[in-house]
Amino acid sequence: MIAYTMLGTNNFERASEFYDALLAEIGGRRGLELEGVILYAGAEGTPFFGLGKPHDGNAASVGNGVMIALAADGPEAVQRLHARALELGASDEGAPGPRSRSGFDFYAGYFRDLDGNKLNFFCM
Numbered sequence: 001m002i003a004y005t006m007l008g009t010n011n012f013e014r015a016s017e018f019y020d021a022l023l024a025e026i027g028g029r030r031g032l033e034l035e036g037v038i039l040y041a042g043a044e045g046t047p048f049f050g051l052g053k054p055h056d057g058n059a060a061s062v063g064n065g066v067m068i069a070l071a072a073d074g075p076e077a078v079q080r081l082h083a084r085a086l087e088l089g090a091s092d093e094g095a096p097g098p099r100s101r102s103g104f105d106f107y108a109g110y111f112r113d114l115d116g117n118k119l120n121f122f123c124m
Contacts (some may be wrong), residue, residue, distance in 0.1 A: 004048035005068050007117045008060030012018050012036060012053055018088050018114050019051055026070065026077075042078060062116040068123040075107045081121040082109030089114055096121070 003096045009015035016038055020027025020030070023040050028049065037052035049068075054060050072078045086092060096109030110120040 002047045004050050004114070006050035006052060006112070007068070007115070008054045009051060010053075010060050012051075013112070015051055015114055017091075019049075021088055022081075022085055025081055026072070030104045058071065060115060062112075062118070067110075067118040067120065069120050072121040072123045074123050078107055078109050078121045078123055082111060085111045085113075085119075085121075093118055094120070 004080070007015075019028075019038070019040060023029070023042075026042065028037055028040045028042050031048060032039040037050060039048040039050045041048055049070075070081075072081055075096070075098075082092075082096045090111040092111055093108070093112050094110035098107050098109065099103065100106075106122060106124055108120045108122045110118065112118050
């Protein structure tokens with residue numbers, strides 16, 4: 001259903017270096033590069049993850065209530081990937097661990113990227 005997600009950045013070079021390193025940990029690579037936009041590709045048939053300067057020329061800002069969950073292979077991968085994000089300069093928004101919401105059980109570690117966007121690594 002989802003073709004791609006997109007996050008804005010105010011420092012394209014810094015953000016692309018962050019995501020190059022972080023997404024490489026889960027097999028992500030630059031799939032398509034346009035002026036001011038990178039679409040990262042994972043496994044064939046999976047959605048792209050986009051990074052770019054806002055098209056309208058205004059500053060990128062964090063959306064309240066917006067979060068992107070990145071798939072991980074299991075709890076150990078969530079822990080490793082969350083730690084890697086922090087090593088790359090992300091800030092912690094919730095240590096990896098089991099979570100439950102209304103009977104929905106999962107494992108996740110939350111972080112904010114260099115621009116303040118909220119993401120997590122997630123597995124069932």
